[in-house]
Amino acid sequence: MKPFEGDFDGLFQNLVVPTTETTRQFYLLDVHRSIDKAIMFIGTAGTGKTTIIKDYFNTLDPEKCMNATMNFNSYTDSKALQTVL
Numbered sequence: 001m002k003p004f005e006g007d008f009d010g011l012f013q014n015l016v017v018p019t020t021e022t023t024r025q026f027y028l029l030d031v032h033r034s035i036d037k038a039i040m041f042i043g044t045a046g047t048g049k050t051t052i053i054k055d056y057f058n059t060l061d062p063e064k065c066m067n068a069t070m071n072f073n074s075y076t077d078s079k080a081l082q083t084v085l
Helices: 020-034 049-058 078-084
Strands: none
Touching: 020 049
16 A cells, blocks of 8 residues: 655645555556456445546556546436537
């Protein structure tokens, strides 16, 4: 597990404290990315899925890996997704 750096100077809402679970999820994301396989995070609202994935992509080199964020909610259906894409 990576140590927590207390000299964080960003927004409080972007602060992610590493735990055993976030380290496991970082590892799974890294393995799937390294072999070019898709991964889907599922869970109930408020479990930190978006935060963990955003934090993971912030650690990658932007010259080698590109990502985009799409917001979903309970009203998002397949037609809305296709429109956005």
